Amino acid sequence: TEFITVGELASLMNVNPTEVISVCFSLGVMVTMNQRLEADTLLLVADEFGYKIEFQDADLEEELEETEDAAEDLEPRAPIVTVMGHVDHGKTSLLDYIRKTNVIAGESGGITQHIGAYNVKLEKGQRITFLDTPGHEAFTAMRARGAQITDIVIIVIAADDDVMPQTKEAIAHAQAAGVPMIIALNKVDKPTANPDKIREQLSAMNVLVEEWGGNVQSQEISAKFGNNVDQLLEKVLLQAEMLELKANPDRDAVGTVIEASLDKGRGYVTTLLVQNGTLRVGDYLLAGKNHGKVKAMLDERGKNLKEAGPSIPVTILGLDGAPTAGDKFRVFGEESEAKAIAVKRGQLQRELSIRTKKHTTLEELGRRI
Ligand code: GDP
Ligand code: MG
Numbered sequence: 001t002e003f004i005t006v007g008e009l010a011s012l013m014n015v016n017p018t019e020v021i022s023v024c025f026s027l028g029v030m031v032t033m034n035q036r037l038e039a040d041t042l043l044l045v046a047d048e049f050g051y052k053i054e055f056q057d058a059d060l061e062e063e064l065e066e067t068e069d070a071a072e073d074l075e076p077r078a079p080i081v082t083v084m085g086h087v088d089h090g091k092t093s094l095l096d097y098i099r100k101t102n103v104i105a106g107e108s109g110g111i112t113q114h115i116g117a118y119n120v121k122l123e124k125g126q127r128i129t130f131l132d133t134p135g136h137e138a139f140t141a142m143r144a145r146g147a148q149i150t151d152i153v154i155i156v157i158a159a160d161d162d163v164m165p166q167t168k169e170a171i172a173h174a175q176a177a178g179v180p181m182i183i184a185l186n187k188v189d190k191p192t193a194n195p196d197k198i199r200e201q202l203s204a205m206n207v208l209v210e211e212w213g214g215n216v217q218s219q220e221i222s223a224k225f226g227n228n229v230d231q232l233l234e235k236v237l238l239q240a241e242m243l244e245l246k247a248n249p250d251r252d253a254v255g256t257v258i259e260a261s262l263d264k265g266r267g268y269v270t271t272l273l274v275q276n277g278t279l280r281v282g283d284y285l286l287a288g289k290n291h292g293k294v295k296a297m298l299d300e301r302g303k304n305l306k307e308a309g310p311s312i313p314v315t316i317l318g319l320d321g322a323p324t325a326g327d328k329f330r331v332f333g334e335e336s337e338a339k340a341i342a343v344k345r346g347q348l349q350r351e352l353s354i355r356t357k358k359h360t361t362l363e364e365l366g367r368r369i
Helices: 007-011 017-026 037-049 059-063 091-103 135-146 165-177 197-203 231-243 335-368
Strands: 002-005 036-038 080-085 117-121 128-131 150-158 181-186 215-219 253-264 267-276 284-287 292-300 313-319 328-332
Touching: 002 037, 007 017, 017 037, 017 080, 036 037, 059 335, 080 165, 091 117, 091 128, 091 150, 091 181, 091 231, 117 313, 128 231, 128 328, 135 253, 150 231, 165 181, 181 197, 181 231, 215 231, 284 313, 284 335, 292 335, 328 335
Parallel strands: 080 128, 080 150, 150 181, 181 215
Antiparallel strands: 002 036, 117 128, 253 267, 253 328, 267 313, 284 292, 284 328, 292 313
16 A cells, blocks of 8 residues: 655655655665655654654545434344452352343253353343453453443442452442443352441442432342342343333444454354344454454354344354454445455554564664664
Protein backbone atom coordinates (compact mmCIF):
# COMPACT_ATOMS: atom_id res chain seq x y z
CA THR A 1 0.00 0.00 0.00
CA GLU A 2 1.22 3.46 -0.84
CA PHE A 3 0.03 6.58 0.88
CA ILE A 4 0.69 10.29 0.34
CA THR A 5 3.35 11.77 -1.96
CA VAL A 6 6.68 13.28 -0.98
CA GLY A 7 5.30 16.75 -1.76
CA GLU A 8 2.17 16.19 0.33
CA LEU A 9 4.17 14.93 3.28
CA ALA A 10 6.51 17.93 3.04
CA SER A 11 3.65 20.40 3.09
CA LEU A 12 2.00 18.57 6.03
CA MET A 13 5.22 18.92 8.00
CA ASN A 14 5.80 22.41 6.72
CA VAL A 15 9.27 21.67 5.30
CA ASN A 16 10.81 21.96 1.86
CA PRO A 17 10.21 18.87 -0.33
CA THR A 18 13.93 18.74 -1.11
CA GLU A 19 14.56 18.09 2.60
CA VAL A 20 12.19 15.12 2.48
CA ILE A 21 13.86 13.88 -0.67
CA SER A 22 17.27 14.11 0.93
CA VAL A 23 16.14 12.25 4.06
CA CYS A 24 14.68 9.54 1.85
CA PHE A 25 17.99 9.44 0.00
CA SER A 26 19.91 9.02 3.26
CA LEU A 27 17.62 6.08 4.04
CA GLY A 28 18.46 4.54 0.70
CA VAL A 29 15.13 5.37 -0.95
CA MET A 30 15.32 7.27 -4.23
CA VAL A 31 12.20 9.35 -4.69
CA THR A 32 10.80 12.23 -6.65
CA MET A 33 8.45 14.99 -5.61
CA ASN A 34 5.24 13.29 -6.79
CA GLN A 35 6.10 9.81 -5.72
CA ARG A 36 3.86 8.11 -3.16
CA LEU A 37 5.62 6.73 -0.12
CA GLU A 38 5.13 3.34 1.43
CA ALA A 39 4.11 3.02 5.05
CA ASP A 40 7.50 2.18 6.52
CA THR A 41 9.31 4.95 4.60
CA LEU A 42 6.60 7.39 5.58
CA LEU A 43 7.01 6.53 9.25
CA LEU A 44 10.78 6.80 9.12
CA VAL A 45 10.87 10.11 7.30
CA ALA A 46 8.21 11.68 9.50
CA ASP A 47 10.12 10.49 12.54
CA GLU A 48 13.26 12.21 11.27
CA PHE A 49 11.32 15.46 11.33
CA GLY A 50 9.86 14.70 14.75
CA TYR A 51 6.39 13.68 13.56
CA LYS A 52 4.43 10.53 14.34
CA ILE A 53 2.10 9.13 11.74
CA GLU A 54 -1.09 7.38 12.67
CA PHE A 55 -2.85 5.32 10.06
CA GLN A 56 -6.54 5.71 10.04
CA ASP A 57 -9.07 4.10 7.83
CA ALA A 58 -11.98 6.45 7.56
CA ASP A 59 -13.82 4.22 5.08
CA LEU A 60 -13.50 1.27 7.39
CA GLU A 61 -15.01 3.05 10.36
CA GLU A 62 -17.83 4.37 8.23
CA GLU A 63 -18.59 0.94 6.92
CA LEU A 64 -18.74 -0.49 10.41
CA GLU A 65 -21.04 2.12 11.82
CA GLU A 66 -24.01 0.62 13.61
CA THR A 67 -27.41 0.95 12.02
CA GLU A 68 -30.12 1.96 14.48
CA ASP A 69 -33.06 -0.39 14.80
CA ALA A 70 -36.58 0.98 14.51
CA ALA A 71 -38.51 0.68 17.79
CA GLU A 72 -41.13 -1.58 16.17
CA ASP A 73 -38.46 -4.11 15.17
CA LEU A 74 -37.27 -4.61 18.74
CA GLU A 75 -38.20 -7.69 20.71
CA PRO A 76 -37.41 -8.70 24.31
CA ARG A 77 -34.15 -10.60 24.74
CA ALA A 78 -32.71 -12.69 27.57
CA PRO A 79 -30.51 -10.95 30.16
CA ILE A 80 -26.77 -11.62 29.99
CA VAL A 81 -25.45 -12.30 33.46
CA THR A 82 -21.91 -12.53 34.86
CA VAL A 83 -21.16 -14.15 38.23
CA MET A 84 -18.35 -12.51 40.18
CA GLY A 85 -16.87 -12.69 43.63
CA HIS A 86 -13.98 -13.75 45.80
CA VAL A 87 -12.23 -17.05 45.17
CA ASP A 88 -13.90 -20.03 46.90
CA HIS A 89 -17.06 -18.09 47.68
CA GLY A 90 -19.03 -20.36 45.36
CA LYS A 91 -19.17 -18.93 41.82
CA THR A 92 -18.48 -22.21 40.07
CA SER A 93 -20.84 -24.11 42.38
CA LEU A 94 -23.62 -21.67 41.55
CA LEU A 95 -23.03 -21.80 37.79
CA ASP A 96 -22.78 -25.58 37.89
CA TYR A 97 -25.98 -25.93 39.85
CA ILE A 98 -27.89 -23.66 37.48
CA ARG A 99 -26.49 -25.43 34.44
CA LYS A 100 -27.25 -28.91 35.77
CA THR A 101 -30.79 -28.18 36.83
CA ASN A 102 -31.86 -26.10 33.88
CA VAL A 103 -29.79 -26.71 30.79
CA ILE A 104 -30.36 -30.41 30.52
CA ALA A 105 -34.08 -30.11 31.21
CA GLY A 106 -35.85 -32.48 28.84
CA GLU A 107 -32.67 -33.51 27.07
CA SER A 108 -30.76 -36.64 27.78
CA GLY A 109 -27.20 -37.68 27.19
CA GLY A 110 -25.38 -34.71 25.74
CA ILE A 111 -21.95 -34.09 27.15
CA THR A 112 -21.72 -30.55 28.44
CA GLN A 113 -18.76 -28.89 26.82
CA HIS A 114 -17.18 -26.17 28.81
CA ILE A 115 -17.65 -23.05 26.76
CA GLY A 116 -17.46 -19.52 28.09
CA ALA A 117 -21.17 -18.89 28.02
CA TYR A 118 -24.45 -20.74 28.12
CA ASN A 119 -28.14 -20.06 27.95
CA VAL A 120 -30.56 -21.70 30.37
CA LYS A 121 -34.29 -22.15 30.01
CA LEU A 122 -36.23 -21.85 33.24
CA GLU A 123 -39.41 -23.69 34.14
CA LYS A 124 -41.76 -21.03 32.85
CA GLY A 125 -39.80 -20.78 29.63
CA GLN A 126 -37.81 -17.64 30.43
CA ARG A 127 -34.18 -17.63 29.42
CA ILE A 128 -31.02 -16.30 31.02
CA THR A 129 -27.56 -16.26 29.47
CA PHE A 130 -24.62 -16.78 31.80
CA LEU A 131 -21.11 -15.73 30.96
CA ASP A 132 -18.85 -18.25 32.58
CA THR A 133 -15.60 -16.32 32.59
CA PRO A 134 -12.71 -17.81 34.51
CA GLY A 135 -12.51 -15.38 37.40
CA HIS A 136 -13.10 -11.78 36.65
CA GLU A 137 -9.88 -11.25 34.72
CA ALA A 138 -11.63 -12.11 31.48
CA PHE A 139 -14.47 -9.79 32.36
CA THR A 140 -12.02 -7.00 33.10
CA ALA A 141 -10.11 -7.72 29.89
CA MET A 142 -13.30 -7.52 27.89
CA ARG A 143 -14.26 -4.27 29.55
CA ALA A 144 -10.83 -2.89 28.81
CA ARG A 145 -11.49 -3.64 25.16
CA GLY A 146 -14.74 -1.73 25.40
CA ALA A 147 -16.91 -4.79 25.25
CA GLN A 148 -19.82 -4.02 27.48
CA ILE A 149 -21.82 -7.18 27.29
CA THR A 150 -23.14 -7.90 30.75
CA ASP A 151 -26.61 -6.69 31.70
CA ILE A 152 -26.57 -7.88 35.30
CA VAL A 153 -23.83 -9.00 37.70
CA ILE A 154 -24.41 -11.54 40.46
CA ILE A 155 -21.95 -10.91 43.30
CA VAL A 156 -21.42 -14.12 45.24
CA ILE A 157 -20.35 -13.66 48.85
CA ALA A 158 -19.80 -16.56 51.25
CA ALA A 159 -21.82 -15.75 54.35
CA ASP A 160 -19.33 -17.59 56.57
CA ASP A 161 -16.58 -15.23 55.42
CA ASP A 162 -16.26 -11.47 54.90
CA VAL A 163 -16.64 -9.02 52.06
CA MET A 164 -13.20 -9.67 50.61
CA PRO A 165 -10.96 -7.43 48.44
CA GLN A 166 -11.95 -9.28 45.25
CA THR A 167 -15.61 -8.79 46.17
CA LYS A 168 -15.07 -5.08 46.63
CA GLU A 169 -13.30 -4.95 43.30
CA ALA A 170 -16.16 -6.77 41.59
CA ILE A 171 -18.68 -4.36 43.13
CA ALA A 172 -16.57 -1.41 42.00
CA HIS A 173 -16.42 -2.82 38.46
CA ALA A 174 -20.17 -3.27 38.31
CA GLN A 175 -20.77 0.22 39.67
CA ALA A 176 -18.27 1.78 37.26
CA ALA A 177 -19.90 0.02 34.34
CA GLY A 178 -23.37 1.04 35.53
CA VAL A 179 -24.42 -2.60 35.57
CA PRO A 180 -27.01 -3.51 38.24
CA MET A 181 -25.90 -6.16 40.71
CA ILE A 182 -27.67 -8.78 42.74
CA ILE A 183 -25.99 -10.03 45.89
CA ALA A 184 -26.02 -13.80 46.46
CA LEU A 185 -25.29 -14.52 50.13
CA ASN A 186 -23.92 -18.02 49.73
CA LYS A 187 -23.21 -20.99 52.02
CA VAL A 188 -26.08 -20.19 54.38
CA ASP A 189 -26.34 -23.94 55.03
CA LYS A 190 -23.17 -23.64 57.10
CA PRO A 191 -23.67 -23.22 60.86
CA THR A 192 -21.00 -20.51 60.85
CA ALA A 193 -22.85 -18.47 58.22
CA ASN A 194 -23.74 -14.95 59.30
CA PRO A 195 -25.49 -13.18 56.43
CA ASP A 196 -26.34 -10.19 58.63
CA LYS A 197 -22.65 -9.51 59.13
CA ILE A 198 -22.22 -9.41 55.33
CA ARG A 199 -25.18 -7.07 54.92
CA GLU A 200 -23.60 -4.81 57.48
CA GLN A 201 -20.23 -4.86 55.76
CA LEU A 202 -21.97 -4.03 52.49
CA SER A 203 -23.83 -1.12 54.02
CA ALA A 204 -20.54 0.23 55.32
CA MET A 205 -19.47 0.53 51.69
CA ASN A 206 -22.75 2.12 50.68
CA VAL A 207 -24.26 -0.99 49.15
CA LEU A 208 -27.66 -1.23 50.83
CA VAL A 209 -29.65 -4.39 50.21
CA GLU A 210 -33.46 -4.25 50.00
CA GLU A 211 -33.92 -5.86 53.42
CA TRP A 212 -32.03 -2.95 54.85
CA GLY A 213 -34.03 -0.34 52.99
CA GLY A 214 -31.74 -0.07 49.99
CA ASN A 215 -32.33 -0.84 46.33
CA VAL A 216 -29.85 -3.66 45.76
CA GLN A 217 -31.56 -7.05 45.48
CA SER A 218 -30.05 -9.89 47.44
CA GLN A 219 -30.80 -13.53 48.14
CA GLU A 220 -29.54 -16.01 50.69
CA ILE A 221 -28.61 -19.23 48.92
CA SER A 222 -26.72 -22.46 49.17
CA ALA A 223 -25.09 -23.03 45.83
CA LYS A 224 -23.86 -26.43 46.95
CA PHE A 225 -27.31 -27.78 47.77
CA GLY A 226 -29.28 -25.53 45.44
CA ASN A 227 -31.34 -23.90 48.17
CA ASN A 228 -33.12 -20.75 46.99
CA VAL A 229 -31.25 -20.62 43.71
CA ASP A 230 -34.61 -20.41 41.91
CA GLN A 231 -35.47 -17.33 44.02
CA LEU A 232 -32.17 -15.80 43.00
CA LEU A 233 -33.00 -16.42 39.34
CA GLU A 234 -36.45 -14.86 39.86
CA LYS A 235 -34.67 -11.74 41.06
CA VAL A 236 -32.45 -11.79 37.99
CA LEU A 237 -35.57 -11.91 35.81
CA LEU A 238 -37.18 -9.09 37.78
CA GLN A 239 -34.09 -6.96 37.31
CA ALA A 240 -34.04 -7.85 33.61
CA GLU A 241 -37.66 -6.78 33.25
CA MET A 242 -36.83 -3.40 34.72
CA LEU A 243 -34.01 -3.01 32.21
CA GLU A 244 -36.40 -3.65 29.28
CA LEU A 245 -33.72 -5.49 27.32
CA LYS A 246 -34.51 -5.60 23.64
CA ALA A 247 -32.93 -6.47 20.31
CA ASN A 248 -33.89 -6.87 16.67
CA PRO A 249 -33.72 -10.54 15.64
CA ASP A 250 -34.46 -9.65 12.02
CA ARG A 251 -31.09 -8.33 10.84
CA ASP A 252 -27.52 -9.52 10.24
CA ALA A 253 -25.90 -10.58 13.49
CA VAL A 254 -23.47 -8.49 15.51
CA GLY A 255 -21.94 -9.38 18.86
CA THR A 256 -18.80 -10.13 20.81
CA VAL A 257 -16.15 -12.84 20.82
CA ILE A 258 -16.12 -14.66 24.19
CA GLU A 259 -13.20 -16.99 23.54
CA ALA A 260 -11.38 -18.69 20.68
CA SER A 261 -8.91 -21.52 20.31
CA LEU A 262 -7.38 -23.90 17.79
CA ASP A 263 -8.72 -27.44 17.90
CA LYS A 264 -6.65 -30.17 16.28
CA GLY A 265 -9.48 -31.76 14.42
CA ARG A 266 -11.91 -28.94 13.88
CA GLY A 267 -9.73 -25.91 13.22
CA TYR A 268 -10.47 -22.59 14.88
CA VAL A 269 -13.30 -22.84 17.39
CA THR A 270 -14.84 -19.54 18.43
CA THR A 271 -17.47 -18.83 21.05
CA LEU A 272 -19.59 -15.83 20.17
CA LEU A 273 -22.35 -14.03 21.93
CA VAL A 274 -24.97 -12.72 19.53
CA GLN A 275 -26.11 -9.33 20.81
CA ASN A 276 -28.32 -8.20 17.98
CA GLY A 277 -29.72 -9.86 14.88
CA THR A 278 -29.65 -13.56 14.06
CA LEU A 279 -26.53 -15.55 13.18
CA ARG A 280 -26.95 -18.40 10.70
CA VAL A 281 -24.86 -21.23 9.33
CA GLY A 282 -23.43 -20.02 6.02
CA ASP A 283 -23.08 -16.38 7.13
CA TYR A 284 -19.87 -14.53 6.29
CA LEU A 285 -18.30 -13.24 9.42
CA LEU A 286 -15.75 -10.63 10.38
CA ALA A 287 -14.41 -10.98 13.95
CA GLY A 288 -11.54 -8.71 14.89
CA LYS A 289 -8.97 -9.29 12.17
CA ASN A 290 -10.31 -12.72 11.29
CA HIS A 291 -13.00 -13.78 8.90
CA GLY A 292 -14.68 -16.83 7.47
CA LYS A 293 -17.92 -18.55 6.62
CA VAL A 294 -19.82 -20.11 9.51
CA LYS A 295 -19.42 -23.81 8.67
CA ALA A 296 -21.13 -25.13 11.78
CA MET A 297 -22.74 -23.70 14.86
CA LEU A 298 -23.08 -25.55 18.16
CA ASP A 299 -24.58 -24.93 21.57
CA GLU A 300 -22.70 -25.83 24.76
CA ARG A 301 -23.97 -29.38 24.54
CA GLY A 302 -22.37 -29.77 21.14
CA LYS A 303 -25.78 -29.82 19.50
CA ASN A 304 -25.90 -28.39 15.98
CA LEU A 305 -27.80 -25.17 15.55
CA LYS A 306 -28.92 -23.55 12.32
CA GLU A 307 -29.42 -20.11 13.80
CA ALA A 308 -28.93 -18.12 16.99
CA GLY A 309 -30.77 -14.95 17.92
CA PRO A 310 -30.03 -12.11 20.37
CA SER A 311 -28.43 -13.06 23.73
CA ILE A 312 -27.63 -16.57 22.51
CA PRO A 313 -24.03 -17.80 22.88
CA VAL A 314 -22.77 -20.20 20.22
CA THR A 315 -19.59 -21.94 19.24
CA ILE A 316 -18.78 -21.65 15.57
CA LEU A 317 -16.36 -23.31 13.19
CA GLY A 318 -14.99 -21.70 10.07
CA LEU A 319 -12.90 -18.66 10.99
CA ASP A 320 -9.39 -18.35 9.53
CA GLY A 321 -7.80 -17.67 12.92
CA ALA A 322 -8.52 -17.04 16.59
CA PRO A 323 -9.85 -13.55 17.34
CA THR A 324 -9.34 -12.03 20.80
CA ALA A 325 -11.92 -12.19 23.58
CA GLY A 326 -13.82 -8.92 23.50
CA ASP A 327 -13.45 -8.42 19.71
CA LYS A 328 -16.66 -7.43 17.99
CA PHE A 329 -18.02 -9.62 15.24
CA ARG A 330 -20.48 -8.90 12.48
CA VAL A 331 -22.02 -10.57 9.46
CA PHE A 332 -21.52 -9.36 5.90
CA GLY A 333 -23.60 -10.05 2.82
CA GLU A 334 -20.50 -10.85 0.78
CA GLU A 335 -17.49 -12.87 1.80
CA SER A 336 -15.24 -10.43 -0.06
CA GLU A 337 -16.38 -7.55 2.18
CA ALA A 338 -15.58 -9.41 5.39
CA LYS A 339 -12.27 -10.54 3.94
CA ALA A 340 -11.25 -7.08 2.72
CA ILE A 341 -11.68 -5.56 6.17
CA ALA A 342 -9.98 -8.49 7.90
CA VAL A 343 -7.01 -8.17 5.53
CA LYS A 344 -6.89 -4.43 6.06
CA ARG A 345 -6.91 -4.85 9.83
CA GLY A 346 -4.13 -7.41 9.60
CA GLN A 347 -2.16 -4.97 7.44
CA LEU A 348 -2.59 -2.09 9.86
CA GLN A 349 -1.37 -4.32 12.63
CA ARG A 350 1.68 -5.34 10.61
CA GLU A 351 2.41 -1.72 9.80
CA LEU A 352 2.30 -0.93 13.48
CA SER A 353 4.82 -3.62 14.21
CA ILE A 354 6.99 -2.42 11.31
CA ARG A 355 6.87 1.01 12.87
CA THR A 356 8.08 -0.34 16.19
CA LYS A 357 10.83 -2.30 14.50
CA LYS A 358 11.95 0.58 12.28
CA HIS A 359 12.17 2.86 15.27
CA THR A 360 14.87 0.69 16.71
CA THR A 361 16.62 0.57 13.38
CA LEU A 362 16.49 4.31 13.14
CA GLU A 363 18.08 4.70 16.55
CA GLU A 364 20.83 2.31 15.57
CA LEU A 365 21.25 4.30 12.38
CA GLY A 366 21.52 7.49 14.41
CA ARG A 367 24.17 5.98 16.59
CA ARG A 368 26.21 5.02 13.57
CA ILE A 369 26.06 8.53 12.10
P1 GDP B 1 -15.36 -20.30 43.39
O1 GDP B 1 -13.88 -20.22 43.60
O2 GDP B 1 -16.00 -19.00 43.74
O3 GDP B 1 -15.73 -20.79 42.04
O4 GDP B 1 -15.92 -21.33 44.48
P2 GDP B 1 -16.38 -22.85 44.31
O5 GDP B 1 -17.72 -22.93 43.69
O6 GDP B 1 -15.29 -23.61 43.66
O7 GDP B 1 -16.55 -23.26 45.83
C1 GDP B 1 -15.48 -23.30 46.75
C2 GDP B 1 -15.77 -24.33 47.81
O8 GDP B 1 -16.92 -23.94 48.56
C3 GDP B 1 -16.06 -25.70 47.26
O9 GDP B 1 -15.49 -26.66 48.11
C4 GDP B 1 -17.58 -25.80 47.33
O10 GDP B 1 -18.05 -27.10 47.48
C5 GDP B 1 -17.89 -24.95 48.55
N1 GDP B 1 -19.22 -24.36 48.48
C6 GDP B 1 -19.70 -23.59 47.47
N2 GDP B 1 -20.96 -23.22 47.73
C7 GDP B 1 -21.28 -23.76 48.92
C8 GDP B 1 -22.46 -23.73 49.73
O11 GDP B 1 -23.47 -23.13 49.40
N3 GDP B 1 -22.40 -24.40 50.92
C9 GDP B 1 -21.29 -25.08 51.33
N4 GDP B 1 -21.35 -25.68 52.49
N5 GDP B 1 -20.19 -25.13 50.59
C10 GDP B 1 -20.17 -24.48 49.40
MG1 MG C 1 -14.47 -21.20 40.41
